[in-house]
Every structure is written in C-alpha cells, then in structure tokens.
Amino acid sequence: MTEAPGLESRGTPDAPLRILLVDDHPVVRHGLKAVFAERPDMRVVAEAGDGRAALDALDPGAEEALGVDVVLMDLRMGAGMDGVTAIRGITALEAPTPVLVLTTYDTDADILAAVEAGATGYMLKDAPPDQLCAAVHAAARGRTALAPDVANRLMDRLRSPRPALSSRELEILGLLARGLSNRAISRELFISEATVKTHLVHVFDKLGVDNRTAAITTALQRGIIRVD
Numbered sequence: 001m002t003e004a005p006g007l008e009s010r011g012t013p014d015a016p017l018r019i020l021l022v023d024d025h026p027v028v029r030h031g032l033k034a035v036f037a038e039r040p041d042m043r044v045v046a047e048a049g050d051g052r053a054a055l056d057a058l059d060p061g062a063e064e065a066l067g068v069d070v071v072l073m074d075l076r077m078g079a080g081m082d083g084v085t086a087i088r089g090i091t092a093l094e095a096p097t098p099v100l101v102l103t104t105y106d107t108d109a110d111i112l113a114a115v116e117a118g119a120t121g122y123m124l125k126d127a128p129p130d131q132l133c134a135a136v137h138a139a140a141r142g143r144t145a146l147a148p149d150v151a152n153r154l155m156d157r158l159r160s161p162r163p164a165l166s167s168r169e170l171e172i173l174g175l176l177a178r179g180l181s182n183r184a185i186s187r188e189l190f191i192s193e194a195t196v197k198t199h200l201v202h203v204f205d206k207l208g209v210d211n212r213t214a215a216i217t218t219a220l221q222r223g224i225i226r227v228d
Contacts (some may be wrong), residue, residue, distance in 0.1 A: 013040040017140050020068045020087065020097075021047045024077035028125075031101075032072065035129045042136065052079025056091045058129040067141060068097050069140045073119070075103040075110055084113045091118030100139040102132070108157065109170040111150055116167055121145030138222045153223075163206045165224065172199050174225045177216045 019036060021029045021044055030049050036042045048054040054071060071090060073104035087099050098099055099119040103110070106124055120139045123132055124147045133201060135145035157164050165173065168189075175185045182200075186193045205209055207218045211223070219225045 016041050017045040017069045018045045020071045024049050038156045046188045050077040051086025052081040054086050070136050071097050072102050073099050084117045087117040098139045108224045112167050122150045164217040169203050177227050
C-alpha cells in the first residue's frame with residue numbers, strides 16, 4: 001500500500017510520530033505514555049477520555065488544530081462517546097487521521113464494527129510493546145495492523161463454511177444478549193419489530209439454533225459476542 005504523503009520522514013528521532021491517546025482510564029493512558037516515552041521515534045502529543053474529546057482535538061476548525069499522525073483508540077469508554085462512533089467521525093473528516101484500535105475486546109462484533117467504521121488496525125492491550133509500536137508505525141503509513149488473534153479470527157470467518165453474521169445481525173444479537181425484547185431492540189436501533197424478527201430468523205439459521213437462548217449461548221461460546 002502506498003504511504004500517505006508527508007509521512008516518509010516521520011517516525012524518526014528528528015520527526016517522531018505524533019500520537020493521540022483515547023482511553024477513559026487515566027492509568028492506561030499513563031502506561032501507554034511510558035511505553036512511547038522510551039521511543040525517540042514516537043511522541044504522545046495529546047490525550048482524550050472519550051471519543052467526543054478526540055473529535056474535538058482533531059477538529060480542523062479549532063483555533064489550535066492538533067497535528068496527529070495516529071489515533072490510538074479504545075472501543076468502550078464508559079458514558080462517553082464510544083470508539084466506533086468516534087472512528088466514523090474521524091474517517092469522515094476532510095483529512096482523516098489513521099486510527100489504530102487498542103482494546104481488550106476481541107469478539108467478531110467488536111472487530112467488524114471497528115473495521116467497518118474505518119479503523120486502520122486493531123490491536124489488543126496485552127500486545128508486547130514492540131508489537132504495538134510496530135503497529136503504530138504501520139497505521140501511520142496507512143497499512144493494516146492486526147493483532148495475531150484478530151487476524152486469525154478474521155481468517156476463520158473467511159474460511160468458515162457457516163454464513164457469517166452481518167454487522168446488523170451482530171448488533172441485534174448483542175442487544176438480545178443484554179436481555180432486550182424485540183420491541184426494545186426496535187426502539188434502540190430505530191427499526192420496526194418486523195425487521196428485528198426477520199434479522200433474528202437469519203441469526204438463528206446461521207447459528208444453527210431455533211430459539212433466543214440457544215442463539216445467545218452459541219454466540220458466547222464461539223466468541224461472536226461478549227456480555228459485559
């Protein structure tokens with residue numbers, strides 16, 4: 001893949017990559033800053049506690065526009081804007097910054113949502129520092145960077161003879177696992193109950209089950225969804 005213009009000379013001690021950390025846990029951000037502080041080719045230039053703060057920091061119309069080469073983004077951030085929504089906002093900017101997801105969540109639903117939103121890469125928080133730094137460099141150059149477990153999961157989806165669940169089906173299945181009724185799901189997603197039922201029929205068929213409880217159990221066992 002062709003590198004983005006202007007990045008060829010970055011990622012060096014003379015011109016370190018500029019990183020925006022987005023995570024709702026100050027301790028996590030502190031630990032990541034410590035990792036990058038040991039690298040002369042990288043520098044954390046800003047932090048954000050949720051997706052809204054990240055978008056504000058990257059707003060090109062702000063008085064002091066923040067120059068960033070890579071956004072390191074968590075997915076779930078308490079009551080604040082979640083990572084997937086923030087990624088959509090960042091990729092919609094006139095000059096989008098590459099986003100590398102760094103999270104503890106490795107379900108199909110989380111991975112697909114982030115990738116479809118426009119994430120350049122997806123890493124897990126247990127990644128060794130050298131692996132994480134290599135992923136940051138790759139993301140800054142527009143190259144895909146995936147944790148080995150994430151890459152394996154995506155490959156399994158491609159190789160699997162079972163029909164893969166769509167992002168909407170995964171979303172509905174996740175809400176189902178949270179105990180929401182069809183009516184509540186329809187309100188949450190702004191779709192009709194009939195549409196919810198149609199999606200559930202497809203979900204049951206793809207998972208090889210015939211009821212809601214079996215669908216949730218199977219999805220949890222396969223790591224398709226996660227219940228917090």
